[in-house]
Amino acid sequence: MPGEFELIRRYFSRPTPQTVLGPGDDCALLAPTPDMQLAITTDMLVEGTHFLADTDTDPAQLGWKALAVNLSDLAAMGARPRWTLLAGSLPEAREAWLAAFAEGLFDCAQRYQVDLVGGDTTRGPLNLCLTAIGEIPAGAALRRDRGVPGDDLWISGQPGLAALGLAHLQRRTQLPGALADRCIASLQRPLPRVELGLELRLRGLANAAIDVSDGLLADLGHIVESSAVAAEIFVAQLPSLPAGADPVLARRCQLAGGDDYELLFSAPPASRPAIADLAARLELPLWRCGRLRGAAAIGLTLLDENGQALTIDERGFDHFG
Incomplete structure (x- = not known):
């Protein structure tokens, strides 16, 4: 079975055209647009609390939702989505599950023009935490x-x-x-x-x-x-x-x-x-x-x-x- 970094490379490394440096180093490097403020939000999805335990039969839907709920926070402030980070714990590394989850996540990211720029994985109960970052002109946020x-x-x-x-x-x-x-x-x-x-x-x-x-x-x-x-x-x-x-x-x-x-x-x-x-x-x-x-x-x-x-x-x- 592939190790942690090979799984990340295989399923979560995609082009990041809006980003100076994407996944693969200790940090991502981002270049905010001049005169813009950053809008930053994070949401966690926990199995049994935010989605039913059998939702893992449709991991693509879960991948979409994990990002979408964060983008909704940016939408509420009138921010334009730019980047996201993904941290998650998984009971086991099932490649078919990861492939489908990643496909749903990147479908949402492509729809709203968001780069996945980093994150973390570990073994544990199924728990997904995304951070989304958007931009908004200084002082213009809907609050x-x-x-x-x-x-x-x-x-x-x-x-x-x-x-x-x-x-x-x-x-x-x-x-x-x-x-x-x-x-x-x-x-x-x-x-x-x-x-x-x-x-x-x-x-x-x-x-x-x-x-x-x-x-x-x-x-x-x-x-x-x-x-x-x-x-x-x-x-x-x-x-x-x-x-x-x-x-x-x-x-x-x-x-x-x-x-x-x-x-x-x-x-x-x-x-x-x-x-x-x-x-x-x-x-x-x-x-x-x-x-x-x-x-x-x-x-x-x-x-x-x-x-x-x-x-x-x-x-x-x-x-x-």
């Missing part, structure tokens, strides 16, 4: 603490599908075939909204933004806290629940399910026409689903179609909650 009272709240795509897919795989619900496939794909092969984040930043449309990884309400709570504002979510203006799913579970997944990696952002009402134009151009639904208010109306309120407050039982995922 959680920039929400303004009066801003509209927008959400991309259809949040809740990934959590429904997980419920289906865990046999907590039974989805019809086409919907099950769609939801499982949302869970296992998320699409980081890099283009959306870049356009929101480049066109100056959004004030605050965050990616929805732990649940719409939970992640909105971070904007509320960081911006010292209150928020209202209008349930009737959220995407329609998918036909064929239990509506109670589907609503819970939409509001508090994780792993969507959609973008939630605030924008002034004057941006509405430009955001509608952007949605059409990207062929990505963007839903105006709420608003920010002054901090005197503390907290986060969920309103039904009649404007009446609803009780919030769940807000989202917390590793230690």
